[in-house]
Amino acid sequence: MAGATRAPAKSVVVIGVGNNLRGDDGAGLAAAARLRGEPGIQVRTSAGEGIDLLAMWEDAGAVLLVDAVRSGAPAGTIHRYDVSDEPLPSSPRRPAGHAISTSDAIELARQLGQLPAKVVVFGVEGGRFETGSALSPAVEAAIEPLVAAVATESRRLLADARLRAGSAS
Secondary structure (H helix, E strand, O other): OOOOOOOOOOEEEEEEEOOOHHHHHHHHHHHHHHHHOOEEEEEEEEEEOOOHHHOOOOOOEEEEEEEEEEEEOOOOEEEEEEEEOOOOOOOOEEOOHHHHHOHHHHHHHHHHEEEEEEEEEEEEEEEOOOOOOOOOOHHHHHHHHHHHHHHHHHHHHHHHHHHHHHHHH
């Protein structure tokens, strides 16, 4: 059914998106690596091809995407966008080089009725995307606060799912 979203489930999937070989584009992958082992969270990674996301979030009740973005803000700035009910704003965009963007994948999933009930995008503003470069100091400094924000959101979503499940019985 077009435009529908899936029913809430008791799983939170964190998807770190990026490329470790392109400087700050590796921020989502760095955050995902630090989130592995968090209770109740399934951590997955993507090289950044938006169409891959549809399979990665299948059967998830909530998805938190973590990615590098470019919006003109200072490098290391953390953005949070709840795209469960509305598109990702056009201002933050992924670094170039992908056939289907994250925002395109979100909207395709929404139209196909395959968008999880809750989708939040955490973007860290990148500044250096050259091949062969490491994370910039500003983005490296933002990884721990980014991980903390994603972990906090994950715990809140898991608690909400448990509360809904408890009230349904």
